Amino acid sequence: MTQTEKEKMIAGQFYFAQDTELVASRKEARRQMKKINAQEDDQLRQQLVQEVFGTSGNHLYVEPNITFDYGFNIHVGENFYCNFNNIFLDTCPIIIGDNVMFGPNVQLYTATHPLEPVKRNSGLEYGKPIQIGDNAWFGGGVVILPGVTLGDNVVVGSGSVVTKSFGDNVVLGGNPARVIKKITENEPSNPLDGLRAKIDHIDDQLLELLTKRLQIVGDVAQYKAEHKLPILNKGREEEILARLVPSNDAALTPFLKENFEQILRLSKEYQAKIIKDPHHEK
Incomplete structure (x- = not known):
């Protein structure tokens, strides 16, 4: 059975971004974004976000403005907090666990392009999914690149660019991000x-x-x-x-x-x- 361009996109295969169905989906996403970002009532904004996201927990809080390509590829768990001006390029699935907090201007990019100029200029695109575990905390301005998976209890310092995957219980920082320290449960605070x-x-x-x-x-x-x-x-x-x-x-x-x-x-x-x-x- 022939795959649609949408199915190819979600699967991380080469797809044609100007496909009629995808163009219509992006237009609808922009319409939904305007409604979400203009909504001053927190509870109503939450309901609008839950209607657009692929899946979500019962409790989430999203500050305006939020930007996304489609919305249906975004999946968040319980107690998700999203500060101002977050960007989700969700050509492929973005899966976020429970108790996750994003600071302002966090950007998650699943979208990418071929390195070869002939393919890139042809209009072919592809993506790589992003997965974030439970209890993550991202500081302001964090950028997550295509294909990154982060484990549970990960903290990413402000302004960091995460280019590769990391496991559980780490603090990341820098560009490209690296492990600054490991997190030990209930460890005593050490100012040093x-x-x-x-x-x-x-x-x-x-x-x-x-x-x-x-x-x-x-x-x-x-x-x-x-x-x-x-x-x-x-x-x-x-x-x-x-x-x-x-x-x-x-x-x-x-x-x-x-x-x-x-x-x-x-x-x-x-x-x-x-x-x-x-x-x-x-």
């Missing part, structure tokens, strides 16, 4: 773990920024090589240190100065490696 998690998050940001900085340093080295300019520009270094190192914090100033001096030293070494300057002193 929280502080270390914050440091890990900052380290992830530093890595990204330092990588970008070195890439630009490489461009500077190329320019200097082409124009036969020296690597060391003492005036430029003094200007950087004066701008970045505070002079009003006696405790932090020497450590910050040393950090930036190290960054500048390594930048010169990286330039020398690119230019292959035999006179450069490391």
Whole structure:
């Protein structure tokens, strides 16, 4: 028996998105979204959401605005809480367990496209389902990519992008998300773990920024090589240190100065490696 484009879509196969039935379903979804997002009464909004979702528990709370492709591919359990401006691209099923909380601007994407440009330009699309276990908590701005499965008791930090699946009892953070810590039932609160998690998050940001900085340093080295300019520009270094190192914090100033001096030293070494300057002193 020949499959409809809708059946192919839900099964994660290639399908034609401009199929008449699917176009009509998306138009109906937009009509329902307008009703849901305009409804000021919480109870009536809940009823409208339950009518649109594929399945749901008896208790859920959805703040406006919520956005979805179809609605019928979204399945949520009991006690689902959805904060402002959540997005569900539900070309494939999105299955969410009990006692799940989403912060604002959470985005779940099952939709994807072929990598090959000929297939992509032909209008063929496909998706991969997303499954979230019980007792999940997603911070604001979390993005879940196609095909991800998360176990029970998973916490995802704000702004994280989850690109692969993880099991139970983990805290995830970063882009791409990784395990920050494991959750032990009824574990005592340890402030040190929280502080270390914050440091890990900052380290992830530093890595990204330092990588970008070195890439630009490489461009500077190329320019200097082409124009036969020296690597060391003492005036430029003094200007950087004066701008970045505070002079009003006696405790932090020497450590910050040393950090930036190290960054500048390594930048010169990286330039020398690119230019292959035999006179450069490391």
